[in-house]
Amino acid sequence: MNKKNKKPIAFILGPTASGKTDLAINICNSIPAEIISVDSVMVYKDCDIGSAKPSKDVLFKHKHHLVDCINPESIYSVADFYKSSLELITEIHNKNKLPLFVGGSMMYFKSLINGLDNLPERDEEYRSELQNIINQNGVEKLYKMLKELDPIHAKKINIFDEKRIIRALEIHKASGNQLSTIVGYKNKDYLSNTYSVYQFGIYDEDRSLLHFRIEERLKIIIQNGLINEVKNLLNKYKIPENHPIRKSVNYKQAISYLKKEYDSDELFKRALYATRQLAKRQMTWLRSWDHLEAFEIKTSHKIEESIKRLITSL
Numbered sequence: 001m002n003k004k005n006k007k008p009i010a011f012i013l014g015p016t017a018s019g020k021t022d023l024a025i026n027i028c029n030s031i032p033a034e035i036i037s038v039d040s041v042m043v044y045k046d047c048d049i050g051s052a053k054p055s056k057d058v059l060f061k062h063k064h065h066l067v068d069c070i071n072p073e074s075i076y077s078v079a080d081f082y083k084s085s086l087e088l089i090t091e092i093h094n095k096n097k098l099p100l101f102v103g104g105s106m107m108y109f110k111s112l113i114n115g116l117d118n119l120p121e122r123d124e125e126y127r128s129e130l131q132n133i134i135n136q137n138g139v140e141k142l143y144k145m146l147k148e149l150d151p152i153h154a155k156k157i158n159i160f161d162e163k164r165i166i167r168a169l170e171i172h173k174a175s176g177n178q179l180s181t182i183v184g185y186k187n188k189d190y191l192s193n194t195y196s197v198y199q200f201g202i203y204d205e206d207r208s209l210l211h212f213r214i215e216e217r218l219k220i221i222i223q224n225g226l227i228n229e230v231k232n233l234l235n236k237y238k239i240p241e242n243h244p245i246r247k248s249v250n251y252k253q254a255i256s257y258l259k260k261e262y263d264s265d266e267l268f269k270r271a272l273y274a275t276r277q278l279a280k281r282q283m284t285w286l287r288s289w290d291h292l293e294a295f296e297i298k299t300s301h302k303i304e305e306s307i308k309r310l311i312t313s314l
Helices: 020-030 056-061 078-093 106-114 124-137 139-149 162-175 190-194 208-223 226-236 251-258 264-287 301-313
Strands: 008-013 033-038 098-103 196-202 292-295
Touching: 008 020, 008 033, 008 106, 008 301, 020 033, 020 098, 020 301, 033 078, 078 098, 078 106, 098 106, 098 301, 106 190, 106 264, 124 139, 124 162, 139 162, 196 301, 208 226, 208 264, 226 251, 251 264, 292 301
Parallel strands: 008 098, 008 196, 033 098, 196 292
Antiparallel strands: none
C-alpha cells in the first residue's frame, strides 16, 4: 500500500505552554478531526488545574480522548496509552475523521512510532524498595546499581532520570535480563506501515517567548486554586507515594507546600523552575526527532493549514 492510499494521522508535539491545545481546537473547528491527548497527567480525573487541562466547557464542545479517564489511585502506563491509541485511530477513521494526537509526553509519541516491547509489568513492592533507597541515599545510588547490572543501558539514561532508572531495575529483577538486550521494539513501524503519519512540532530556539508563556500560565494555575485542588486530591484518593502524579510538575511542588516545606513564594519559584526544565527536556527530544516539520510559536498557525490538506485522503 503506498502512502497516498493510507489513511492519515497527525501529531502535534511541543513543549508545555506552547499553545498546542488552542491550535488543536482551531483545527477541529475547521475540519472533521478528533483530539487524542498525549499527556501523562491530563489522563487522570480531578487533575485539572495543575495539568492546565482544558476547561469543562471546552472538553464538552471538543471531545479530548484520553483525558479524565483514569482514577488517580491507578497508574496509567505507556502501554495503556499505546493500546488505547490504536483502538481510537480505528474508531475515529470509521467516522471519516482525522485522528489528531496532541501533547508533550514524548515517550507516549515514541511508543506509537516505535511500538512496544513485551516487557514485565510494574512491581509496586519493588518500586517502594527502590524509592526508599532514593529517599535515603539519592537517585545516584540507583544509577550506580543500574550501571553495575546493565552498563550499556545506563549510558543512555541521565543519572537523575529516576523514572527510567527504576523501570530498568524493575525489568532486570522480573526477567533477569538487561533491558539493553531485550528491547527490540515489538511492532516497530506498525503505525508508519499502516497509516500516513504527519508530524508537526512547535519548536523555538529562542526560548524567551516560551518562558514568558510558562510564567504567565503558572500565575493563572496558582490563582485558579492549585493548592485547593491538590489538597482535595489527597483527601479524596489514596495516591501511592510512588505515583507519577506526586512527581509531576506543579503537583510535586504543591504537595511540598502543603507539607509546609516552603512558603508560597518558594512554591512559585520551584514550580517555575520545574516547568522550564520540563520544557527544556521536551525541546531536547524535538531537536533530534525524525520526520518532524517544525514551526516557531509565532508561526504555529501554519500547522493548521498543513493539516487541513490531509482531509482529502480520509
